[in-house]
Amino acid sequence: MADPASAFPVPGRAGGESISLENVSLRVEAPEGMTEILRDASLRVGAGELVCLLGPSGSGKTTILNLVAGLAKPTSGVVLEGDAPVSGPGPDRAVVFQDAALFPWLTLRANVEFPLKLQRLERDARAARSEELLRMVHLWRFCDRYPHQLSGGMRQRGAMARALATDPAVLLMDEPFAALDSQTREILQGEVERIWSATHKTIIFVTHNVREAVRLADRVVLMGTRPGRILHEEIIDLPRPRAANDPRVASLANGIGRRIASEVEKVAREEADDAWTGPGGRGTGDPRRHLGGGI
């Protein structure tokens, strides 16, 4: 099988690889036996590159993020940051979660300063840094609010500010805007693009929204299900900054959307077959059925 990363040269801007996965698989113990969450995924992300992982639920895209974050360990294969294997979570790889995960007992400002406190930064330095970050995400006015007093979009901006606090080399974003309304989502996509071009972070952005992926990414990595795996990569060679309603974004998104639709439909059809054949028909236990065809 051809290594997808070698078939598609990395357009990393700063040069060098920031994150690489080499033949990474993850299996977990489930009640019905071992379940394969991710199969043989290889991916290289260049320093300063913005890569979107795109796929339906169960395609292992969040798993890849967790592996890179060090929150999960692969069953086989290696995850590298630069040349060093990832051995656990660290402030050089920050994560923005879907539910923002701001600490409810701390003000917005204290939330942003929390990782700086862990790094034993002095009070003055923390204050200066949190102000800078909150101004960058346009939340300075709200710095003394508690998370429950902020809207969903503001919470995600706050989470981005917190993630950037320790100046990580890599920013991992796990469907950060999935729970937001579409206007807020488009505004925040613009923010991500702006922050990315200002800070030159390596960003891995997980989404199931095709337009979001196409609008943001240098490269879209398409993922499939049963088991979760990388199907295909697509370089998005559109000029930046990209507008949310750019027709080129829309037409590229349509093409990719059709591929995903056929993948989802295939899975749905298999599930429907299971339901109709019932016991004695094609059992769900045959692992070969879960391979799926390559697209």
Next chain:
Amino acid sequence: MVLAILVVIWAAASKIADTPLAPGPVAVARSIAAGVRDGTIVRAFLTSAARLAVGYSLALVTGVPLGIGLARSRAVKQSLGPIVLGLSSVPSICWLPLAILWFGLSEWAIQLVVILGAALPVAVATENSVKHVPPSIERAARTMGARGARLMLTVTLPAALPGILGGAKIGWTFALRSLMAGELLFVSGGLGQLLETGRDLGDTALVLAVVVVIVALGRVSEALLFSRADRAIARRWGVESV
């Protein structure tokens, strides 16, 4: 207002009943005043309050770590979990005879009852609320480099605080109840014993006076200990999640 009406009804009822077994509010107030003047109620109040303070503090100090252990350690859960569940269903006063056999008629005997009464609800509440801290909160903290005891103290426990506080309140009322039962059953000062004295003397007014003082102790301590914490949590978490 409601309280005033109830007191009036109480006064009227005792007037109609006209028996020393049902003293009116005036008689009870007089009894409290007398007890304060000669120091019996004050001493009993201070004795009970001091016991509560010691026993309840020890209950928190043992209950919270026990709850953390139950939530996070398989070994602790498997070894102590059934014991904690079993003990929770026994009213703690049932341990008094055993405690007296162990420690004699001492402070330790009564403290054991108070601690057992209060620590278990605190432990159970801590276990539940630590288990229900949203995983993303702890994962976020781990990606920032928080681990081990630091993660527990600066992230998990604060996140679990609303639930732990609920358990601490239940623990407080359990401590108060256990203490009163313990003091009623053996003579060693305190409000419970004063109740018993009132019964011995057939002094209904004194018995009711002590009950009023116990109610006051419960209300005042709760206001001092918990209402501020409640307000702080409501302000931070938002009212809907408390």
